[in-house]
Amino acid sequence: MPWRDRRSRPARETAEQAVGASRTLAGADPATGEPWLAAALDCLAHHLGRLDASADETRALRELAGLYARLAESRPDAYEPHLAAALDDLAFCLWRDGAHREALEAGKQSVVAYRRAAARDAQAYEPELARMLANLSVRRRDSDSPEAAVAHGREALAITRRLAESAWAAFQPLTADRLRILGRALRRAGDDAGALACFEEAETVLRELMGDGAGESYEAALAATLSALADNLRSMAEVHLTAGRADEAVSALRGLFALTRRADGSDVHASCVTAFARARAQAPDEVGRAWQRAMGKPFPSFVYRAPPA
Incomplete structure (x- = not known):
């Protein structure tokens, strides 16, 4: 058995136990238990991904995204960034599994959530917004809208260029990556x-x-x-x-x-x-x-x- 599986299998069991206990607490006291359930589901999804348990990972991420969406309604500053990250992970899993339409929808929702988070704290969340826009450009390039892929690619590049002005070493390599992503989107759009x-x-x-x-x-x-x-x-x-x-x-x-x-x-x-x-x-x-x-x-x-x- 590979080393990763030897470590991840017991970790999965522990995470599943944590999810079960958190569900019980959330049922009795949602205000206290739901944040704990979200943390447990996040941990479980991580270990399911390491075990390549695709269907279980996707199922956990669907629940996690739904839970963070509910929590973000009353505390967007605390939970909207977590919602955006969960939707991003869900988009990746859905695309990997061939559910491209659902993946695109999750990706769009992630961009919306990251955009709101970046409006509150640009320094913390603009890099993530740019990353998700780049991901969405790649996915839309070969699916529903090459023109939208170009728009996402342009925005991702513009944000990355701006970030590189104050943090060159961290963001200049990403500038090259996002130039390449935009270039491929432009080719697909005929430019x-x-x-x-x-x-x-x-x-x-x-x-x-x-x-x-x-x-x-x-x-x-x-x-x-x-x-x-x-x-x-x-x-x-x-x-x-x-x-x-x-x-x-x-x-x-x-x-x-x-x-x-x-x-x-x-x-x-x-x-x-x-x-x-x-x-x-x-x-x-x-x-x-x-x-x-x-x-x-x-x-x-x-x-x-x-x-x-």
């Missing part, structure tokens, strides 16, 4: 140029952070950003080619070619090879002339650079 600006800025932010001596900490984020940037440029080149805009297609191809000279990922190089091959096959004369005008040299016949071993 490739806006997405390109986000991915390029995210790369700049990450390289600056890596230049401060924390290179390994941001390697994965940089790789994800460069991959998204390459795919965006490849898509832009294809769209311009299809529309007969050779000069614009070459601009995207030039960006992709330059990217392969500063990126080692095989997916980046594959995007470059694919884009150049399609351009050569689809409009060789127009692209060749546009490349010659822009670069003063013939369209390259070979663009792949093998990553270092």
Whole structure:
């Protein structure tokens, strides 16, 4: 049995006992017992998550969110932040389990609750509001509303930029993450140029952070950003080619070619090879002339650079 399960199973049993005792107290004295029941349910949901008991975890979080909603009616300052956090956890579980519509609704409610909490105490809850907006952007991107995903992404990024002004070390890495989230939402909404600006800025932010001596900490984020940037440029080149805009297609191809000279990922190089091959096959004369005008040299016949071993 894994170490985590050996520790979590007895913890679950203890948490379930605490929930049972708190239910009894809440039935006899709601004012005293319901806050204890909420704390016990929160603890139980945590241990159920560690045990991958998905259905039980979701059930506990549903009850917890409902309980915090009731408590927040009379004491919003004390319980609304807990309600927002419970709804956020519930949204995660529902999305994981495939209940996407319910997950989106829980996420929206969490944003509303965090927004009210942040209005009372911005320093404490604006970071959480930005995080939940970013989560909601990701979930809405591929579901009900790409435009809403863009709006959530923009707000999450704006809050994070503002927070980074006074706490750069804590929030500048999150700025890069939220630039990437917004970029993907913009792509899904059909704004490739806006997405390109986000991915390029995210790369700049990450390289600056890596230049401060924390290179390994941001390697994965940089790789994800460069991959998204390459795919965006490849898509832009294809769209311009299809529309007969050779000069614009070459601009995207030039960006992709330059990217392969500063990126080692095989997916980046594959995007470059694919884009150049399609351009050569689809409009060789127009692209060749546009490349010659822009670069003063013939369209390259070979663009792949093998990553270092």
